[in-house]
Amino acid sequence: MQCPCQSGLRYEDCCGRFISGQESPQTAQQLMRSRYSAYVVKQAEYLRETWYPSYRPAEFNLDDSIHWVKLDIIDALTRGQEAEVEFEALFLAKGQIDGLHERSRFVYENGRWFYTTGTQMPIRFKPWKPGRNESCPCGSGHKFKRCCAVLKH
Numbered sequence: 001m002q003c004p005c006q007s008g009l010r011y012e013d014c015c016g017r018f019i020s021g022q023e024s025p026q027t028a029q030q031l032m033r034s035r036y037s038a039y040v041v042k043q044a045e046y047l048r049e050t051w052y053p054s055y056r057p058a059e060f061n062l063d064d065s066i067h068w069v070k071l072d073i074i075d076a077l078t079r080g081q082e083a084e085v086e087f088e089a090l091f092l093a094k095g096q097i098d099g100l101h102e103r104s105r106f107v108y109e110n111g112r113w114f115y116t117t118g119t120q121m122p123i124r125f126k127p128w129k130p131g132r133n134e135s136c137p138c139g140s141g142h143k144f145k146r147c148c149a150v151l152k153h
């Protein structure tokens, strides 16, 4: 399967190798992408593991009513052991496309990047209900009714 982070690579060659634990992300952006993919493939354990312990919520469960459909990296910068990645992610909830626009912060410690927290920003579009025959907002090129409307990914 294609990697959910929309890198254009196969999942195993992209975020899959981090989520499976074979390798550690070398950059905060790779970690950001793989955390997004972990939300898509529902790997809550990976999300917990890559959350800096003092910021990690005591209770963390994936919200099954939300289906992530698209990731857009807007900006990424690294200063030594700290990094920031700004992204906007689209999700489908109750037939409507909505989004999350966040500037996330990361720290590098003991040879690994961790997510700490993020600042949420206003989304850059108006949430909308895609028509069944519209091309899917995930960018697959398929009609919505044959793609994310049936949650094939």
Ligand SMILES: [Zn+2]
Binding pocket: 003, 004, 005, 006, 007, 014, 015, 016, 033, 034, 037
């Ligand atoms: Zn990926």
Ligand SMILES: [Zn+2]
Binding pocket: 069, 136, 137, 138, 139, 140, 144, 147, 148, 149
């Ligand atoms: Zn789609």
